[in-house]
Structure formats: structure tokens, C-alpha cells
Amino acid sequence: MWESKFFDxxxxxxxxxxxxxxxxxxxYIKLAL
Structure with missing residues (x-):
């Protein structure tokens, strides 16, 4: 149960x-193009 709380x-x-x-x-890609 504590794992789900940690993930939240x-x-x-x-x-x-x-x-x-x-x-x-x-x-950055848009600026490069």
C-alpha cells in the first residue's frame, strides 16, 4: 500500500x-528548424 502512496x-x-x-x-527543435 505504501508504494501507491509513494507513487502518488x-x-x-x-x-x-x-x-x-x-x-x-x-x-528548441522549432527554433533549430
Missing amino acids: KFGKERIAYIFILIYKIQN
Whole structure:
């Protein structure tokens, strides 16, 4: 049970961080092109 709580705590923040990284990478690619 504690694993799901751990994932809820840090998983959402990690997913948001990954989305921000992807967004920044897409912007860099657009600038490069």
C-alpha cells in the first residue's frame, strides 16, 4: 500500500517535470528548424 502512496506523492511531480522537459525540447527543435 505504501508504494501507491509513494507513487502518488512523487509520480505526479515527475510526470509534470517530464511534460515540461518535452515541451522545452519541442521549442528548441522549432527554433533549430
